[in-house]
Amino acid sequence: DTEVTQTPKHLVMGMTNKKSLKCEQHMGHRAMYWYKQKAKKPPELMFVYSYEKLSINESVPSRFSPECPNSSLLNLHLHALQPEDSALYLCASSPWGQSSSGANVLTFGAGSRLTVL
Amino acid sequence: AQKVTQAQTEISVVEKEDVTLDCVYETRDTTYYLFWYKQPPSGELVFLIRRNSFDEQNEISGRYSWNFQKSTSSFNFTITASQVVDSAVYFCALSEKRDDKIIFGKGTRLHILP
Numbered sequence: 372d373t374e375v376t377q378t379p380k381h382l383v384m385g386m387t388n389k390k391s392l393k394c395e396q397h398m399g400h401r402a403m404y405w406y407k408q409k410a411k412k413p414p415e416l417m418f419v420y421s422y423e424k425l426s427i428n429e430s431v432p433s434r435f436s437p438e439c440p441n442s443s444l445l446n447l448h449l450h451a452l453q454p455e456d457s458a459l460y461l462c463a464s465s466p467w468g469q470s471s472s473g474a475n476v477l478t479f480g481a482g483s484r485l486t487v488l
Numbered sequence: 489a490q491k492v493t494q495a496q497t498e499i500s501v502v503e504k505e506d507v508t509l510d511c512v513y514e515t516r517d518t519t520y521y522l523f524w525y526k527q528p529p530s531g532e533l534v535f536l537i538r539r540n541s542f543d544e545q546n547e548i549s550g551r552y553s554w555n556f557q558k559s560t561s562s563f564n565f566t567i568t569a570s571q572v573v574d575s576a577v578y579f580c581a582l583s584e585k586r587d588d589k590i591i592f593g594k595g596t597r598l599h600i601l602p
Contacts, residue, residue: 413579413592414533427589459531473521473583474540477590479533 374398375480377462383486386452392483394445394462401468403445404477405437406461414461420445421468452487459484490515492582492593500599501570509565509596511580517541519585522556522563527595528576539563567598575600
């Protein structure tokens with residue numbers, strides 16, 4: 372079983388809907404990440420939370436809104452998405468916060484596959 | 489800027505053959521980390537190995553081995569006696585000390601044929 376749990380596994384939404392993706396880890400990790408992965412492409416970093424504070428936003432459109440309620444939970448709120456936002460959204464966590472070391476090993480969840488109609 | 493190149497987009501080999509996945513990287517930092525991740529059809533990326541820029545020792549883990557050569561900026565991955573379960577997309581990745589962001593290569597899709 373994966374140690375990073377993402378729900379839902381699949382989500383279909385219209386462009387006017389509001390939905391959320393959820394991610395949970397219980398490994399005591401202090402950094403959590405959202406990645407977006409289009410088909411046959413590598414994961415692209417969206418957001419990083421370090422010690423529950425947003426530390427990196429890779430210029431993601433405001434229709435994606437991250438939230439970290441506590442060190443174990445990470446949400447991605449979705450609103451007014453476009454069809455081109457359809458992708459696999461991967462959550463990951465790592466033991467240390469954004470530490471400027473480069474050594475963090477990421478543990479990934481299985482992803483939430485989002486389809487925007 | 490950092491960059492990771494995996495020139496092999498897709499490879500197919502017959503089971504039990506050995507296969508090497510190539511990875512070439514670019515960085516201006518002297519301190520950096522290299523990774524390999526496996527992504528099976530289920531979608532979850534699985535960590536395989538991490539090497540830091542000061543440790544050029546090759547590593548072997550079961551049927552997997554890694555060859556890190558700073559002189560050619562390469563970090564290649566070899567699977568010996570491949571198995572069907574090795575079929576997946578494999579990503580090489582680089583993280584620099586200064587910003588701690590992992591940059592993935594485009595991946596190599598590996599098909600192991602029975």
